[in-house]
Each structure stands twice: as structure tokens, then as C-alpha cells.
Amino acid sequence: MQAYYDKVIQPDLLKSEQKRINNDIKQAETVIAEAESRLAIINARRDRALELAHSLDIGKAYAKANPVIRRHFCKALFEKLSIDDQVIYHKRQFRAPRDHHVSITQVKWHEPISIRHLTHAILALSLERSK
Numbered sequence: 001m002q003a004y005y006d007k008v009i010q011p012d013l014l015k016s017e018q019k020r021i022n023n024d025i026k027q028a029e030t031v032i033a034e035a036e037s038r039l040a041i042i043n044a045r046r047d048r049a050l051e052l053a054h055s056l057d058i059g060k061a062y063a064k065a066n067p068v069i070r071r072h073f074c075k076a077l078f079e080k081l082s083i084d085d086q087v088i089y090h091k092r093q094f095r096a097p098r099d100h101h102v103s104i105t106q107v108k109w110h111e112p113i114s115i116r117h118l119t120h121a122i123l124a125l126s127l128e129r130s131k
Contacts, residue, residue, distance in 0.1 A: 049126040061125060069128075072121035076114040082106035 003009040062073050074081075086101045 045123075045126060049123050052126045053122050056122065056125075061121075065121070065125065066128075069121050069124045072117045072124065076117035076121060077110060078107060079110050080106070080108035 004011070004014045058073065058077075062070055065073065082105045084103050084105050086103075088099045088101055
């Protein structure tokens with residue numbers, strides 16, 4: 001403004017610079033508002049995930065979970081599982097498979113539990129519940 005008062009800057013140049021500054025301020029305010037909105041969404045998701053983590057019954061959550069979430073639970077809890085899959089055949093129908101009898105023969109637990117995979121499972125569950 002002092003340069004304008006000292007007649008070093010022309011009024012047209014001052015006006016165009018003021019418009020540019022106002023546009024820059026509006027753009028910055030838009031970016032800030034969008035960032036605040038995204039942060040609010042992230043904070044709400046974090047709060048849902050923490051609430052779920054505090055009250056989580058892993059057995060029930062696993063039973064209701066989709067395959068991706070189940071995989072995260074398994075990777076969090078188990079290092080190795082050995083299973084025995086016995087095929088049960090019909091007695092009279094040319095040995096056509098009737099059913100499977102699956103049993104776990106050996107369990108090697110993660111020590112300690114894989115926090116990364118457990119966190120992925122809990123976050124995925126919290127997002128599923130928010131739908």
C-alpha cells in the first residue's frame with residue numbers, strides 16, 4: 001500500500017495483485033476446509049476402530065468376518081496350523097465323496113501376536129460396520 005501511496009505502483013497493478021492475493025486466499029481456505037473434513041472422517045474411523053478393539057470378541061468377529069478379514073486374524077494369531085482333511089465316502093455310490101472331516105492337528109501361535117495384522121482386521125471390521 002505504501003508503494004501505491006508513494007505512486008510507485010499503478011492502480012491497475014495494485015488491483016490485479018489484490019485480486020490474485022484474494023484468489024490465493026480462497027484456494028488456501030478451500031484446501032484447509034477439505035483437509036479438516038478428511039481429518040474428521042479419519043478421526044471418526046479411528047474412534048470406531050478403538051471402540052471395536054476395546055469390546056472385540058475375536059471368536060464372534062472371526063465367525064462373522066469376510067475371508068480377507070479372517071485371513072488377517074489368522075496371520076495375527078497363528079504362525080503355523082497343520083490340519084487333517086479326511087474325505088468321507090458314500091458306502092454304496094461308487095466311492096463318491098460325501099463330506100470332509102477336517103481337524104486341526106498342530107497349532108503354532110504367534111508370540112507375540114502380530115499387531116499389524118490384528119490392526120488391519122480391526123480397521124477392516126470398523127469400516128464394514130460403518131456401511
